[in-house]
Amino acid sequence: MQIEVKQGAVELAEDEAVVLNCFEEAKRFAGSLKAIDDKLSGALSHVYQAGDFKAKLGQIGVLYPQGRLNFKRIIMAGLGKKGDLTVEKIRLAYGFAGRKLRELKLKSVSVQTFEANHPAVKLQQSSQAMVEGILLSNYRLGQYKTGDENDKSTLERLTFWKEKRKGIGEVNRGVKNGEIFSWATNFSRDLANRPSNYLTPTDLADEANKLAQEGKFKCTVLPASEIKKLKMNSFLAVAAGSKEPAKLIVLEYTSPQRSINTLALVGKGITFDAGGLSLKSTENMLEMKGDMMGGAVVLSTVAGCAKLKLPLRVIGVIPATENLPSGSALKVGDVITSHSGKTIEVLNTDAEGRLILADALSYARSFSPHAIVDIATLTSSIKIALGTICAGIFGNNQALKARMIRAAELSGERVWEMPLWEEYQEFLKSDLADIKNVGGRPGGSILAAKFLETFAGDLPWIHVDIAGVDFKEKEDSYHSKGASGFGARLLLQFLKDWKRIQSG
Ligand code: BES
Ligand code: ZN
Numbered sequence: 186m187q188i189e190v191k192q193g194a195v196e197l198a199e200d201e202a203v204v205l206n207c208f209e210e211a212k213r214f215a216g217s218l219k220a221i222d223d224k225l226s227g228a229l230s231h232v233y234q235a236g237d238f239k240a241k242l243g244q245i246g247v248l249y250p251q252g253r254l255n256f257k258r259i260i261m262a263g264l265g266k267k268g269d270l271t272v273e274k275i276r277l278a279y280g281f282a283g284r285k286l287r288e289l290k291l292k293s294v295s296v297q298t299f300e301a302n303h304p305a306v307k308l309q310q311s312s313q314a315m316v317e318g319i320l321l322s323n324y325r326l327g328q329y330k331t332g333d334e335n336d337k338s339t340l341e342r343l344t345f346w347k348e349k350r351k352g353i354g355e356v357n358r359g360v361k362n363g364e365i366f367s368w369a370t371n372f373s374r375d376l377a378n379r380p381s382n383y384l385t386p387t388d389l390a391d392e393a394n395k396l397a398q399e400g401k402f403k404c405t406v407l408p409a410s411e412i413k414k415l416k417m418n419s420f421l422a423v424a425a426g427s428k429e430p431a432k433l434i435v436l437e438y439t440s441p442q443r444s445i446n447t448l449a450l451v452g453k454g455i456t457f458d459a460g461g462l463s464l465k466s467t468e469n470m471l472e473m474k475g476d477m478m479g480g481a482v483v484l485s486t487v488a489g490c491a492k493l494k495l496p497l498r499v500i501g502v503i504p505a506t507e508n509l510p511s512g513s514a515l516k517v518g519d520v521i522t523s524h525s526g527k528t529i530e531v532l533n534t535d536a537e538g539r540l541i542l543a544d545a546l547s548y549a550r551s552f553s554p555h556a557i558v559d560i561a562t563l564t565s566s567i568k569i570a571l572g573t574i575c576a577g578i579f580g581n582n583q584a585l586k587a588r589m590i591r592a593a594e595l596s597g598e599r600v601w602e603m604p605l606w607e608e609y610q611e612f613l614k615s616d617l618a619d620i621k622n623v624g625g626r627p628g629g630s631i632l633a634a635k636f637l638e639t640f641a642g643d644l645p646w647i648h649v650d651i652a653g654v655d656f657k658e659k660e661d662s663y664h665s666k667g668a669s670g671f672g673a674r675l676l677l678q679f680l681k682d683w684k685r686i687q688s689g
């Protein structure tokens with residue numbers, strides 16, 4: 186996809202279509218809308234007057250200039266009331282517009298940017314949201330069908346038109362960021378949508394290596410023998426049931442700038458979760474090829490940080506394995522000694538995410554990060570608690586949580602804070618070992634987070650449970666069917682806005 190920003194009036198575009206921003210209060214048009222309306226003898230105003238198109242959020246109108254302008258179609262994108270505008274509403278409106286472009290099988294399209302800051306949305310943010318809406322809605326599930334591929338997006342070229350010179354820098358930055366943020370989401374979707382026989386832990390590690398070679402970051406893949414030397418026995422215990430070798434994927438992006446903060450990201454990389462000996466039902470197993478989405482998000486985010494050239498050092502740790510039952514599998518009641526030295530009594534092998542993350546978190550501590558964020562499709566109980574609209578966040582540091590909540594507002598990937606009160610720890614007490622990996626069903630997502638907290642230790646830490654938001658049953662605006670890629674834009678926003686923590 187080729188994306189560029191041009192200075193000039195959008196009515197001068199020569200293209201297959203032009204997307205125009207339309208608000209509900211359109212008594213009198215100004216700027217490009219007026220110029221186009223005049224050229225078309227009032228056709229735009231007529232669409233409003235007829236009442237067919239009210240510019241409600243997500244509403245799309247299509248008009249044909251019939252040779253009176255140098256583009257073939259006008260796509261009117263309804264943004265709702267001007268006074269109610271938010272970044273997310275622009276993203277949603279452009280998600281619908283993007284779907285229309287796909288439906289019409291257009292290759293080359295021009296888009297009208299905003300001319301200035303809106304009271305609630307900066308020019309850079311509106312430009313970024315437009316790009317995200319279009320690119321995210323044009324994502325198609327990589328299919329394994331052999332026949333015709335009609336469903337593919339045809340979009341090849343997008344041109345963003347800004348009439349006045351003032352603010353063109355902001356538009357340029359917004360468009361560039363939108364491209365990178367959307368890439369990260371779509372890449373995460375791609376990996377999480379891949380069936381487990383097309384994405385083994387080795388395949389995931391290969392993808393990480395490939396990206397690292399293309400981008401400017403390091404990737405080290407540790408095989409089982411190295412993982413063993415590191416004494417990450419909790420991770421290896423989960424891997425014991427599978428013939429596919431486990432991989433510890435370690436990524437490192439370092440900005441050349443000096444005295445920067447180090448952030449560690451940890452992502453659950455279970456490429457298939459059958460539950461182990463605590464076997465899942467067929468129905469519950471259906472989505473479990475996507476149990477590595479946290480890992481995919483960490484990989485995309487580190488690559489995104491490199492593309493954005495953020496002034497940070499970002500470490501990514503992705504423990505990748507399958508969770509299968511077999512003669513060599515981890516058994517219920519087993520006690521394992523984790524990387525941290527703490528012993529864990531395993532009472533349910535389906536609570537495997539926390540076992541691999543326990544080791545990955547304590548391993549991540551060895552990079553002395555200023556903060557750690559882990560992201561995982563961890564518990565079905567977060568879906569019961571919060572549904573499919575937002576992720577649950579847990580953390581031991583108020584300032585860090587506030588930053589994550591702000592990043593969620595801006596990225597449209599919403600989060601809700603869950604508690605981590607001391608009383609919950611009681612449920613994880615083991616008679617035999619330092620801790621047990623399950624503590625009953627009530628408050629299941631909190632108990633899982635409480636378990637992880639033990640291994641994150643005293644470092645500022647946030648856990649994002651994405652098990653409720655990992656998968657979409659149907660497409661809608663910029664959301665595609667299947668894996669959502671939730672978390673990539675959230676983490677990129679969080680890191681982009683990172684303010685230095687003063688050490689000492
Ligand atoms: N991968 C699952 C969690 C999950 C469920 C993700 C649904 C996406 C959709 C996780 O490994 C798991 O099985 N968790 C158990 C924990 C329980 C045994 C304490 C769960 O949530 O049921
Ligand atoms: Zn599980």
Ligand code: ZN
Binds near residue numbers: 455
């Ligand atoms: Zn799992």
